[in-house]
Amino acid sequence: MPQLGAVAVNTNTTHRLSGWGRVPIVPGYEVRSENLDAITRDVPLTRGLGRAYGDAALPAPGDLRVAGSVLADRILAFDSAGGLLTAEAGLSLDELYRALLPKGWFTPVTPGTRFVTVGGMVAADVHGKNHHVDGCFGRHVVSLRLRVADGRIVHCSREEHPDLFLATLGGMGLTGHILDVTFRLARVSSPWIYQEVERVPDIDAYMDALKTSAKSWPMTVGWIDCLSKGASMGRGVLLKGRWAEPHEAKQGFPTLGAQIPVPFMFPNGVLGIPTVKAFNALYYRLPRPHRAVVHPAPYFYPLDVARDWHRVYGPRGFTQYQCVLPASGGHAAVRRFLELVTRGGGASFLCVIKDCGPEGDGMLSFPKEGTSIALDLAMRDDTQRLVDQMNECVIAEGGRIYLAKDALTRPEHFRAMESRLDRFLAVRRTWDPDGRIRSAQSVRLFGW
Amino acid sequence: MALNVLMVGATKGIGRAVARRLAARGDRLHLVGRNLDDLAKCAEDLRARMPAGARVTISHGDLEQPGTFDHVVQDASDALGGFDTVVITAGLFATQPDLEQDLAFTQRMLTVNFANTVLFCEHVRRYLLARGRGTLCVLSSVAGDRGRKPVVLYGASKAGLSAYLEGLDHRYRAAGLTTICVKPGFVRTGMTQGLPDPPFAADPDEVAAVAIAAIDRGTPLVYAPGIWRLVMLLIRHLPRFVMRKVGF
Numbered sequence: 001m002p003q004l005g006a007v008a009v010n011t012n013t014t015h016r017l018s019g020w021g022r023v024p025i026v027p028g029y030e031v032r033s034e035n036l037d038a039i040t041r042d043v044p045l046t047r048g049l050g051r052a053y054g055d056a057a058l059p060a061p062g063d064l065r066v067a068g069s070v071l072a073d074r075i076l077a078f079d080s081a082g083g084l085l086t087a088e089a090g091l092s093l094d095e096l097y098r099a100l101l102p103k104g105w106f107t108p109v110t111p112g113t114r115f116v117t118v119g120g121m122v123a124a125d126v127h128g129k130n131h132h133v134d135g136c137f138g139r140h141v142v143s144l145r146l147r148v149a150d151g152r153i154v155h156c157s158r159e160e161h162p163d164l165f166l167a168t169l170g171g172m173g174l175t176g177h178i179l180d181v182t183f184r185l186a187r188v189s190s191p192w193i194y195q196e197v198e199r200v201p202d203i204d205a206y207m208d209a210l211k212t213s214a215k216s217w218p219m220t221v222g223w224i225d226c227l228s229k230g231a232s233m234g235r236g237v238l239l240k241g242r243w244a245e246p247h248e249a250k251q252g253f254p255t256l257g258a259q260i261p262v263p264f265m266f267p268n269g270v271l272g273i274p275t276v277k278a279f280n281a282l283y284y285r286l287p288r289p290h291r292a293v294v295h296p297a298p299y300f301y302p303l304d305v306a307r308d309w310h311r312v313y314g315p316r317g318f319t320q321y322q323c324v325l326p327a328s329g330g331h332a333a334v335r336r337f338l339e340l341v342t343r344g345g346g347a348s349f350l351c352v353i354k355d356c357g358p359e360g361d362g363m364l365s366f367p368k369e370g371t372s373i374a375l376d377l378a379m380r381d382d383t384q385r386l387v388d389q390m391n392e393c394v395i396a397e398g399g400r401i402y403l404a405k406d407a408l409t410r411p412e413h414f415r416a417m418e419s420r421l422d423r424f425l426a427v428r429r430t431w432d433p434d435g436r437i438r439s440a441q442s443v444r445l446f447g448w
Numbered sequence: 449m450a451l452n453v454l455m456v457g458a459t460k461g462i463g464r465a466v467a468r469r470l471a472a473r474g475d476r477l478h479l480v481g482r483n484l485d486d487l488a489k490c491a492e493d494l495r496a497r498m499p500a501g502a503r504v505t506i507s508h509g510d511l512e513q514p515g516t517f518d519h520v521v522q523d524a525s526d527a528l529g530g531f532d533t534v535v536i537t538a539g540l541f542a543t544q545p546d547l548e549q550d551l552a553f554t555q556r557m558l559t560v561n562f563a564n565t566v567l568f569c570e571h572v573r574r575y576l577l578a579r580g581r582g583t584l585c586v587l588s589s590v591a592g593d594r595g596r597k598p599v600v601l602y603g604a605s606k607a608g609l610s611a612y613l614e615g616l617d618h619r620y621r622a623a624g625l626t627t628i629c630v631k632p633g634f635v636r637t638g639m640t641q642g643l644p645d646p647p648f649a650a651d652p653d654e655v656a657a658v659a660i661a662a663i664d665r666g667t668p669l670v671y672a673p674g675i676w677r678l679v680m681l682l683i684r685h686l687p688r689f690v691m692r693k694v695g696f
């Protein structure tokens with residue numbers, strides 16, 4: 001019997017769960033409550049807003065029930081002088097924006113959507129346009145309250161149970177259920193963004209421009225056209241930004257508008273090569289002001305304009321592939337990778353390229369010094385083969401892939417990319433000898 | 449002018465969203481609830497959103513203890529230095545099959561949602577009228593608009609509540625009491641967690657925005673989201689033989 005404060009148990013086993021790419025879709029359901037402590041006692045996994053693309057936030061085969069953190073979204077403490085914030089794991093960046101940006105504070109690191117929870121940001125150790133300066137989200141996390149596999153609640157930080165803490169940053173929920181997160185907010189000079197846009201003719205010029213602008217800009221990111229070949233391979237648009245100074249800022253606060261719904265599922269194949277080609281050509285040529293003061297939402301979260309935009313990929317869904325290629329390989333490595341993608345005809349609506357700064361201390365944290373490349377791929381019969389080929393290229397270059405996006409990587413490929421894996425699994429084994437905490441992704445990649 | 453608001457049910461769901469919106473714009477809040485530790489955390493959450501120096505206070509109150517309502521009103525009045533607005537979002541729910549199997553819970557649900565909410569409103573009504581004027585905003589539901597298969601018992605509790613709120617508005621508006629009845633459709637909160645989203649499912653913040661606009665304008669009856677006004681107009685006019693056949 002559902003009672004307030006207690007947890008209604010949903011026994012409907014026909015429910016399905018998926019990540020943002022809707023590949024794969026698995027049997028399972030979420031139990032939600034404001035009381036995250038109560039619902040994490042006997043489940044193998046906690047998930048947030050389900051923005052991981054692949055199977056990171058899905059129950060393993062045979063498991064059905066997972067905890068959903070989104071109702072547990074309170075700010076528990078905020079020091080308005082120093083910016084230290086403690087929040088329940090379900091607090092979303094959307095809510096944080098509304099609550100604290102008007103007061104001049106914001107998350108020091110944000111991914112490309114504001115519909116993520118702070119728990120999910122810790123678990124994926126997310127990075128943003130400022131990675132080359134500010135590192136991953138985990139760098140700004142001070143401590144965590146975590147429910148570990150045996151049911152105990154443990155406080156951890158870089159001083160207290162550091163192994164557990166560092167394995168949890170980027171650990172994809174596999175060390176336990178994150179209940180509260182304490183992290184440092186960044187003071188912003190105004191709630192508006194000062195942005196400069198540069199059009200770049202090919203991949204070498206793009207890489208040079210990225211490198212040069214990293215020296216003077218705290219935030220850089222760019223988009224390239226993955227379908228153009230030959231001399232114009234990798235032509236693109238580079239966006240450079242920083243928080244606007246008070247004298248540059250526009251009047252008033254940049255409020256968040258409602259999202260435009262995508263009310264129905266598009267047919268498969270709408271985002272095929274012809275559409276993407278046309279879009280990319282248009283996007284490249286689109287006239288843009290060279291410099292402007294812009295609203296932070298379309299700047300940080302261009303895709304959040306539309307709600308459920310993943311529906312445009314059709315019922316077969318899509319996958320995102322993101323890898324980082326080490327700086328040592330230089331432009332040539334990026335060129336080799338892109339040649340593989342253009343040859344594979346991997347029509348990608350979005351191909352986002354960004355330089356990463358040094359690796360953080362999260363044990364499985366994704367970024368390392370080099371170039372990150374992210375592609376959206378509509379699911380087709382040959383997608384697995386393309387992913388395999390890209391992974392082989394990444395292994396050869398000494399790079400790695402991002403688990404928050406992954407659905408298709410083979411275990412042997414992941415192991416070959418991840419020299420830190422044994423250390424991570426050893427910590428996981430110490431805190432969870434019976435393998436109680438697990439996800440579809442962990443079973444796929446690690447076998448438990 | 450900032451409002452001085454007594455809230456019952458601000459710990460969760462729609463109430464949490466209403467409290468956050470009121471806090472952000474600088475209204476003064478007093479939260480009443482069953483668990484003081486939990487209320488303290490909610491108050492901290494609101495403080496982080498309030499303009500510097502704004503206050504939020506808490507005290508104990510339980511809609512299952514009608515004998516204490518006098519004190520609850522007095523405590524809130526003391527904490528706020530008098531209040532002019534009351535928002536009641538507290539309520540109980542369970543699905544029709546679950547309620548049919550558990551008469552004890554059905555009794556609690558009927559008592560909290562109808563009898564005790566009405567009794568609490570009666571205390572508040574006297575208080576606000578004695579002060580000269582005020583606003584009482586209570587969450588009812590579209591479930592009270594028509595007797596329907598999936599919400600026979602819960603809907604009955606809300607039908608009674610809606611009727612009371614309408615009568616109160618007719619009787620006391622001229623004397624200074626503005627009564628507001630908010631009727632949401634399906635809202636994604638802990639109350640409905642685990643149930644599949646029906647059409648027009650809303651997030652609590654959308655409902656909060658509608659409720660606050662109604663408080664500001666003194667609108668006596670609002671549906672949230674607004675589309676439900678139309679949907680319920682249709683459903684209210686469906687013949688009984690149709691209602692016996694359909695599942696909604």
Ligand SMILES: Cc1cc2nc3c(=O)[nH]c(=O)nc-3n(C[C@H](O)[C@H](O)[C@H](O)COP(=O)(O)OP(=O)(O)OC[C@H]3O[C@@H](n4cnc5c(N)ncnc54)[C@H](O)[C@@H]3O)c2cc1C
Binds near residue numbers: 111118120177405439
């Ligand atoms: C449009 C879009 C843009 C994106 N851009 C970026 C980007 O720029 N940079 C970047 O780094 N990422 C990016 N991402 C990925 C996203 O930031 C991560 O997948 C993030 O983890 C999602 O958070 P969530 O709350 O939705 O978590 P979910 O997707 O629900 O879960 C993700 C992982 O975190 C774990 N987890 C979540 N909450 C908890 C908890 N309370 N306790 C323990 N484990 C938990 C889950 O088990 C799962 O392994 C993007 C995603 C989208 C859809």
Ligand SMILES: NC(=O)c1ccc[n+]([C@@H]2O[C@H](COP(=O)([O-])OP(=O)(O)OC[C@H]3O[C@@H](n4cnc5c(N)ncnc54)[C@H](OP(=O)(O)O)[C@@H]3O)[C@@H](O)[C@H]2O)c1
Binds near residue numbers: 482483589635
């Ligand atoms: N969700 C919907 O789909 C929906 C639709 C139509 C109408 N409504 C109505 O809208 C209102 C709010 O719903 P919701 O979805 O926000 O519910 P919710 O998330 O379950 O929150 C209910 C709130 O009521 C409080 N409460 C319950 N019993 C109480 C008692 N005896 N004394 C004091 N407080 C008590 C709870 O406090 P604790 O923290 O102490 O538990 C909680 O704050 C309810 O009246 C509901 O019937 C909801």
